[in-house]
Amino acid sequence: MTNVQRTIKEISEIIRTVPDTDPIFDELKKDGRKGVQKLLDQAERARKKREEEHEAFKALTTYENELRNQGFSLIAGIDEVGRGPLAGPVVTAAVILPEDFYLPGLNDSKKISEAKREEYAAHIRAHAISIGLAIVDADVIDSINIYEATKKAMNSAVNNLTISPEYLLIDAMKLETPYPSQSIIKGDSKSISIAAASIIAKVARDRMMKEYATKYPGYGFENNAGYGTKEHLNGLAQYGITPLHRKSFAPVKELL
Structure with a gap:
């Protein structure tokens, strides 16, 4: 034929x-x-x-490959989501990926659509060696500041891994940890492990904020994830502060 x-x-x-x-x-x-x-x-x-x-x-695998050449195999990428919002927790994830992990298109979670993030998160959960997730709420953020709260959450995420890592790749932060580590500026667009942690943390936090939106309607949490959008600010002016709001953050602070 x-x-x-x-x-x-x-x-x-x-x-x-x-x-x-x-x-x-x-x-x-x-x-x-x-x-x-x-x-x-x-x-x-x-x-x-x-x-x-x-x-x-x-x-994206350059850092991981270099570390494997040095003898490290259990490499955990660590990232946070939610440092900037006026409401809601800061969420961090630590993810250890297998050496043969492959997910084309994976990148910084902020550069990927919500539907793709959900799809990628499911793939990461199915194939990761271990995932640790940690949440630090607004009251802790107010008491120790967002920088310290982020470090606390990152350390907790590492502790929540079911397998102890041999090395940590951390997005833009330095942690006091028993493990050797490296801080990478904009690590979620340079390291596959950090990018995976970014996806896991982002999906987890967005789901939480959508659930909070049903409990605290009028702020648009399902759309803005707690960031200071016009809808959120209008909700603050009309309904006031919720237990989710960070009282140390302007403009929430001014409403007190």
Whole structure:
């Protein structure tokens, strides 16, 4: 059967299922039908996207690969979510990934859509060696300040790992810890382990804030996650302060 005799539907199935190194693609390139050439163009764009994602993922594993070359295998990435909001906890995650972990497209959680974050979080939970999560509430943040609260949460996340790590990669913070560690500025876009921790922490906190939105309506927590949006500020002015609000943060502080 020649490629002209194949229907567009059949060719679409071939492109979808056959490796792009197969000689059949050379045949299909000679097919003059616009529909076939459109399918080939789409397949080529998809191939280039996969290559770009693969290269980006390789770049994210640089720190981990260097540490594995030094003999470390259980490397925990640590990140926080929620340092800046006016309400809600700061949430941190520590994640140890296996050496063969692969999730193209994984990056800083703030750069990924909510639907993708949920999908990636499920994949990370299914494949991670261990995940530790920690939550520090607003009253603790008010009593010891957000910087110390973040460190407290990060240390707790490490302690909540079911397997002791051998090395810590920490996003932008330095911790007093018994484990050797490295602080990486913007680590969630430079280390796959920190990026994974960013996703886990972000998804966990967003879910919490959506639950809080049903308990404390009128502030838009389901949309703003406690950040100082216009909707949130209007809610503060109309309904006042909730137990979730950080009383040491302006403009909450002014309302007291």
